[in-house]
Amino acid sequence: MFLAAAIQTATEVLPHIDGYVYPNEQNFLWSVLIVVYPYITGLVAGAFIMASFVRVFNVKPLEPVYRLSLLTALAFLLCAPLPLLLHLGHPERCFEMMLTPHLSSPMAMFGFVYAWYLMAVLLLELWLDYRADFVQWSRDNKGLKGWLYRLLTVGVMDTSPAALKLDHKMSLTISIVGIPSAFLLHGYVGFIFGSIKANPWWGNVLMPVIFIFSAMVSGMAMCVALYMIITKLRKQKLDIACLDVMGRMLFYALVVDAAIEGLDWLHRLYSADESIHVLKNLATGKLFYTLLILQALLGTVVPLVFLGLGQLFPKTISAAARTKIYAIMAVLILVGVAAMRWNVVIGGQLFSKSLRGFTTYKMEMAGHEGVTMALILLALPFVILTVLVKLFLPKRMTAARELHAVASAAPNTT
Amino acid sequence: MSKDTSRRHALRVFGGTVAGILSFAAAKTAKAVVQKGLVSTGAPKGYDPTKHKWLMALDIDRCIGCGFCVEACKEENNVPQGASYFRTWIERYVIKKAAPGSGNMRGECIVDSPNGGRNGFPPSLVPREDILKAFFVPKLCNLCEHSPCVQACPVGATFDAPDGVVLVDPNYCVGCGFCIQACPYGCRFMNPETRTAEKCSLCYHRITRDLKPACVEVCPTQARVFGDLKNCTPDDPIMQFITKNKVQTLKPHLGTEPRVAYAGMDKEVR
Numbered sequence: 001m002f003l004a005a006a007i008q009t010a011t012e013v014l015p016h017i018d019g020y021v022y023p024n025e026q027n028f029l030w031s032v033l034i035v036v037y038p039y040i041t042g043l044v045a046g047a048f049i050m051a052s053f054v055r056v057f058n059v060k061p062l063e064p065v066y067r068l069s070l071l072t073a074l075a076f077l078l079c080a081p082l083p084l085l086l087h088l089g090h091p092e093r094c095f096e097m098m099l100t101p102h103l104s105s106p107m108a109m110f111g112f113v114y115a116w117y118l119m120a121v122l123l124l125e126l127w128l129d130y131r132a133d134f135v136q137w138s139r140d141n142k143g144l145k146g147w148l149y150r151l152l153t154v155g156v157m158d159t160s161p162a163a164l165k166l167d168h169k170m171s172l173t174i175s176i177v178g179i180p181s182a183f184l185l186h187g188y189v190g191f192i193f194g195s196i197k198a199n200p201w202w203g204n205v206l207m208p209v210i211f212i213f214s215a216m217v218s219g220m221a222m223c224v225a226l227y228m229i230i231t232k233l234r235k236q237k238l239d240i241a242c243l244d245v246m247g248r249m250l251f252y253a254l255v256v257d258a259a260i261e262g263l264d265w266l267h268r269l270y271s272a273d274e275s276i277h278v279l280k281n282l283a284t285g286k287l288f289y290t291l292l293i294l295q296a297l298l299g300t301v302v303p304l305v306f307l308g309l310g311q312l313f314p315k316t317i318s319a320a321a322r323t324k325i326y327a328i329m330a331v332l333i334l335v336g337v338a339a340m341r342w343n344v345v346i347g348g349q350l351f352s353k354s355l356r357g358f359t360t361y362k363m364e365m366a367g368h369e370g371v372t373m374a375l376i377l378l379a380l381p382f383v384i385l386t387v388l389v390k391l392f393l394p395k396r397m398t399a400a401r402e403l404h405a406v407a408s409a410a411p412n413t414t
Numbered sequence: 415m416s417k418d419t420s421r422r423h424a425l426r427v428f429g430g431t432v433a434g435i436l437s438f439a440a441a442k443t444a445k446a447v448v449q450k451g452l453v454s455t456g457a458p459k460g461y462d463p464t465k466h467k468w469l470m471a472l473d474i475d476r477c478i479g480c481g482f483c484v485e486a487c488k489e490e491n492n493v494p495q496g497a498s499y500f501r502t503w504i505e506r507y508v509i510k511k512a513a514p515g516s517g518n519m520r521g522e523c524i525v526d527s528p529n530g531g532r533n534g535f536p537p538s539l540v541p542r543e544d545i546l547k548a549f550f551v552p553k554l555c556n557l558c559e560h561s562p563c564v565q566a567c568p569v570g571a572t573f574d575a576p577d578g579v580v581l582v583d584p585n586y587c588v589g590c591g592f593c594i595q596a597c598p599y600g601c602r603f604m605n606p607e608t609r610t611a612e613k614c615s616l617c618y619h620r621i622t623r624d625l626k627p628a629c630v631e632v633c634p635t636q637a638r639v640f641g642d643l644k645n646c647t648p649d650d651p652i653m654q655f656i657t658k659n660k661v662q663t664l665k666p667h668l669g670t671e672p673r674v675a676y677a678g679m680d681k682e683v684r
Contacts (some may be wrong), residue, residue: 014497020505020525022553022600026498029591029604089589089609093569096588099438102570107592110568121433154424188570198562198598353600354684356525 019357026382028361030345031369033083036377038189038211039341040080043381044184045212046219047073048122048178053249055125055175062247065227067393068351070126072226073219075385077118083377084110086368106192117185121178127152128171130392132159148391185369186215200275200355201282201348206264218337220250224330226385228323234395240319244310247326251307255334258300278355286358287347299336303329426562456582457622463577467643470630471655472552476637479550480506482639483629490617490628494555499603501614502554502629503529505676507682508538511546520546523682551683552638554629555580555601555614556664556672563613566596572611578643578673579618584610598665601671616640620656653660 053059085091097109135157138149187208194207224246231238274351283291306325351358364370487502510521561580564572571586572593576633587610594602605612617627630640641652
């Protein structure tokens with residue numbers, strides 16, 4: 001018995017340790033899947049907020065990306081629980097979180113926040129926005145596709161102007177509720193980390209705010225990138241006015257995001273509590289490339305400079321150059337925010353809570369928590385989005401959507 | 415008009431479905447509350463947790479780092495054999511002398527815990543003449559009054575028993591690991607076999623049968639002192655320990671209010 005134990009202990013592959021970590025901390029707990037999770041939910045929240053600019057704040061130039069933003073939010077939201085589910089030791093017990101939630105746990109709120117956001121906000125808003133189209137498409141299409149659109153009308157076939165107006169009014173209300181809901185969805189994810197006082201890298205009152213703004217930034221960048229890709233694939237002309245507004249929004253959100261994250265670091269460095277030495281070593285050592293290079297430099301400073309130049313000299317930079325800037329900056333921001341999620345989730349586990357040492361994270365290639373699975377989970381929303389775009393985003397804006405636009409413009413003209 | 419009703423009907427069906435799911439959740443919650451009262455803890459029938467308040471205290475000056483406690487815990491509780499799964503472990507602190515003329519009070523502090531101290535400790539790599547002081551610190555669940563692990567558990571699988579022990583119900587744990595992240599002391603781990611969170615239970619199956627925890631039983635120097643604060647006389651070892659020593663707890667600034675008390679603790683211990 002003892003011999004067997006000794007052999008098992010001797011053959012166990014332990015991570016490389018610098019300094020001292022508590023023995024139990026040698027098991028790296030939250031893998032790359034938990035990096036994917038806040039990344040995906042952030043994209044949902046950001047894309048939804050982008051759509052809200054059209055609906056709530058009536059930002060007309062963004063109209064071409066309204067439905068795309070909502071569909072993007074839906075595609076990513078459908079995949080949001082998957083990384084969590086795959087990570088659980090007992091995924092078959094996952095519904096216990098909703099059925100018997102422990103109310104003091106922020107994690108117990110996941111199911112409710114998710115269900116609220118999916119069912120009460122996103123699906124309802126999409127349905128109300130699309131209802132008239134579903135009715136029209138169910139008449140225009142035969143076979144399976146027609147049957148699907150008919151199913152999606154849920155039997156509500158009224159497309160009279162009064163009915164459309166009601167749809168629009170209800171949709172507006174949901175959009176207004178949706179903005180705090182989007183903040184709630186991602187602020188809650190930030191709170192999961194921010195509430196852990198045991199971990200000085202995570203336990204931080206600014207964490208939910210940082211998560212919300214980084215979510216907005218990433219979601220908007222994703223909308224910019226997707227709008228460009230889809231328009232190019234459809235060989236249509238890019239709406240530069242729309243891109244300019246998206247670029248401006250992206251810039252402002254990034255300014256706030258960078259300011260809050262900068263404030264966080266300033267506060268940490270100035271107050272310099274007992275954890276500052278280990279955190280400084282973490283930032284300049286194990287997280288050098290992902291934090292300082294990817295997140296701070298390429299994901300924040302460079303986009304701030306280039307998007308800022310676009311704001312300062314809108315006339316001197318040609319439309320073609322601006323388009324290129326938006327495309328490259330969107331990709332950089334998306335990479336930067338992914339790096340930020342990595343730095344939070346993985347970075348927070350790389351140092352010991354004894355504040356005396358570091359461990360290492362060896363990412364598996366295969367396995368249900370490996371990098372392959374993470375890539376599959378990151379690719380899945382795009383597959384879903386492709387289907388959604390094929391079904392619900394025809395090349396030309398539909399009559400119903402134009403009617404909505406007229407209806408929404410009506411109060412301003414009278 | 416009838417078409418308007420149809421929309422209303424659709425929303426009503428949707429609302430009804432949501433309400434149905436929520437009321438099902440409420441019913442399950444009520445059931446869980448009842449079940450919690452009947453939770454299986456390893457205690458014998460008739461054991462009343464409200465009549466006890468268990469506590470462990472540790473005398474750092476007495477610990478010799480033999481590792482018997484770690485070994486006994488592993489065997490008694492069927493703890494996974496690997497070198498990264500411990501319900502209790504021992505840390506060795508070696509504090510070097512300050513460099514002459516540096517003006518410092520003391521030198522570097524080197525901490526290690528090879529295999530959790532299970533097999534004892536090899537000689538320190540620091541030459542004897544460079545050592546200012548060295549000591550061993552046994553670690554275990556700190557039995558916090560305000561346990562962050564209990565607060566964090568999304569399903570209530572980990573809970574504060576009325577007798578002061580923090581327990582995990584392995585039949586209920588979903589294996590999310592949030593409690594492990596929330597524990598500031600590194601006392602929890604994910605059992606690779608059961609895929610649930612695990613921690614020191616003070617050998618609940620033993621203490622509820624008037625036996626001492628395995629680690630206390632085997633400690634050759636009585637560095638570990640165990641007792642029941644609700645049922646002890648002034649000459650009980652646990653009361654003697656608290657009376658005679660100035661005791662400290664780990665990471666008191668976090669507000670978890672650990673109950674496990676340490677005597678003779680140095681500032682380097684975290």
